[in-house]
Amino acid sequence: MKLDFGQIMPSLPFILNGIVVTLRFTVLSALLGFTLGTLLSLLKISSVKPLRWFAEFYTSIFRGTPLILQLALVYFATPQLIGYRISPIEAGVFTFSLNSAAYSSETIRAGIMAVDKGQREASLSLGVAYRPMMLDIILPQAFKNILPALVNESIALLKDSALVSTIGVLDLMRRAQVVAGQTFLYFEPLIVVGVIYYVMVMGLTQAANVLERRMRRSD
Amino acid sequence: MIRIEHLVKSFGPLEVLKDISTEVGTGEVVAIIGPSGSGKSTLLRCINLLEVPTAGHIFVGGVDITSPKCDILKVRQNVGMVFQHFNLFPHKTVMGNLTYAPMKVRGLSKADAGKIALDLLEKVGLSEKAEQYPSRLSGGQKQRVAIARALAMEPDVMLFDEPTSALDPEMVKEVLEVMKALVKTGITMCIVTHEMGFAREVADRVLFLDGGYLVEDAPPDVFFTSPKSDRAQQFLEKVL
Ligand SMILES: Nc1ncnc2c1ncn2[C@@H]1O[C@H](COP(=O)(O)OP(=O)(O)OP(=O)(O)O)[C@@H](O)[C@H]1O
Ligand SMILES: [Mg+2]
Numbered sequence: 299m300k301l302d303f304g305q306i307m308p309s310l311p312f313i314l315n316g317i318v319v320t321l322r323f324t325v326l327s328a329l330l331g332f333t334l335g336t337l338l339s340l341l342k343i344s345s346v347k348p349l350r351w352f353a354e355f356y357t358s359i360f361r362g363t364p365l366i367l368q369l370a371l372v373y374f375a376t377p378q379l380i381g382y383r384i385s386p387i388e389a390g391v392f393t394f395s396l397n398s399a400a401y402s403s404e405t406i407r408a409g410i411m412a413v414d415k416g417q418r419e420a421s422l423s424l425g426v427a428y429r430p431m432m433l434d435i436i437l438p439q440a441f442k443n444i445l446p447a448l449v450n451e452s453i454a455l456l457k458d459s460a461l462v463s464t465i466g467v468l469d470l471m472r473r474a475q476v477v478a479g480q481t482f483l484y485f486e487p488l489i490v491v492g493v494i495y496y497v498m499v500m501g502l503t504q505a506a507n508v509l510e511r512r513m514r515r516s517d
Numbered sequence: 518m519i520r521i522e523h524l525v526k527s528f529g530p531l532e533v534l535k536d537i538s539t540e541v542g543t544g545e546v547v548a549i550i551g552p553s554g555s556g557k558s559t560l561l562r563c564i565n566l567l568e569v570p571t572a573g574h575i576f577v578g579g580v581d582i583t584s585p586k587c588d589i590l591k592v593r594q595n596v597g598m599v600f601q602h603f604n605l606f607p608h609k610t611v612m613g614n615l616t617y618a619p620m621k622v623r624g625l626s627k628a629d630a631g632k633i634a635l636d637l638l639e640k641v642g643l644s645e646k647a648e649q650y651p652s653r654l655s656g657g658q659k660q661r662v663a664i665a666r667a668l669a670m671e672p673d674v675m676l677f678d679e680p681t682s683a684l685d686p687e688m689v690k691e692v693l694e695v696m697k698a699l700v701k702t703g704i705t706m707c708i709v710t711h712e713m714g715f716a717r718e719v720a721d722r723v724l725f726l727d728g729g730y731l732v733e734d735a736p737p738d739v740f741f742t743s744p745k746s747d748r749a750q751q752f753l754e755k756v757l
Binding site for chain 2: 414416417419420421422423424425426427430434435438439442
């Protein structure tokens with residue numbers, strides 16, 4: 299077996315540009331997903347039964363089917379269904395946001411439940427309305443509790459984002475495959491993006507540790 | 518200021534308050550005492566609708582707060598509450614705790630809310646803690662901040678639910694001192710407490726609850742020296 303990283307050197311900038319695509323995709327999906335997940339979690343703890351049922355049903359759908367199937371459905375079925383030619387990146391962000399909303403809503407719900415109920419009572423006793431109470435008092439404390447879990451969720455999202463290569467998004471993974479196709483070398487480009495994914499995940503973990511330590515300082 | 522008429526509160530099949538009627542005049546200080554589980558907290562929490570009464574009426578400042586048309590948030594702005602476990606907002610500084618609701622709920626500017634807050638902090642003797650987070654305070658300091666936080670809304674009524682029960686003995690006094698000073702300002706106060714000496718000293722009236730019934734409603738001198746009911750006598754024998 300011989301390795302020839304030299305041959306893929308000219309393609310390196312092409313591969314590196316994939317970092318931006320993958321990161322932008324992940325950040326966008328995480329932000330949308332966590333926002334939607336927060337709304338879902340509020341439905342899950344609502345006192346209105348049909349809202350709770352809807353949120354539970356939604357979650358079960360996304361947890362009960364493969365992500366790659368959801369992705370294919372959104373990408374290939376949307377044009378057929380509503381006649382809109384959805385771009386791969388749109389389909390990817392859409393699917394990943396909906397999917398991560400389902401997972402993160404469980405985490406966020408648990409985080410909200412873990413906030414001392416005295417916080418709610420104190421807010422109510424001051425005449426604070428539901429929305430500001432949630433936004434200013436309950437959710438900040440809930441998110442602080444579940445920050446490590448949300449970072450893990452983001453890391454999973456980053457790694458799963460490689461799935462969008464299957465519908466043609468030019469992310470890191472896809473670029474490795476493109477280079478492989480051009481050079482007929484598979485090991486080298488895959489190893490290069492493997493290292494890039496690894497470094498990004500480690501970086502995210504490290505950033506989360508720093509953030510957590512800083513937040514704990516107010517305790 | 519507060520009028521309670523035939524108040525009933527049930528949790529499922531459990532009837533916790535049974536046909537309670539009483540009145541608290543403006544500027545009056547009422548101590549609510551009774552054995553554990555007698556419904557003291559529940560009664561207090563009905564007055565700011567943290568618990569929704571099952572039946573009966575409660576009027577605060579002439580407004581029927583049990584009426585469906587009543588604006589609950591408005592009522593609560595006017596009724597401050599202090600909890601046994603302080604319930605300060607841990608992610609906000611002392612200043613943040615005191616200014617949050619006045620800014621968010623009453624719409625005061627940061628400067629105005631800050632002025633009220635600093636003034637109150639001085640009154641509870643904690644000016645130098647303004648920028649601290651609650652976790653850095655002792656129990657007694659936390660409770661004084663909690664009192665100031667409730668007062669920052671400039672309410673007409675203050676409710677206290679065992680404000681000293683979670684404190685180490687040496688911190689009880691500093692909180693009671695703050696409350697005594699508050700009594701002098703003439704604000705209406707309802708205090709659930711196990712501090713019998715304090716109740717006797719500051720209360721205009723004592724309400725004694727037992728098993729969800731309002732068993733006695735008398736001035737402290739009468740209540741502590743010659744309670745009418747056997748239950749109150751037994752209770753006092755145990756705690757005094
Ligand atoms: N949310 C609730 N759900 C069900 N039961 C409740 C609830 N809150 C209170 N109770 C019950 O109501 C009764 C009265 O409770 P409450 O807290 O008012 O008593 P208390 O006089 O304040 O007692 P303590 O001195 O221990 O604080 C108790 O039997 C309690 O178990
Ligand atoms: Mg109680």
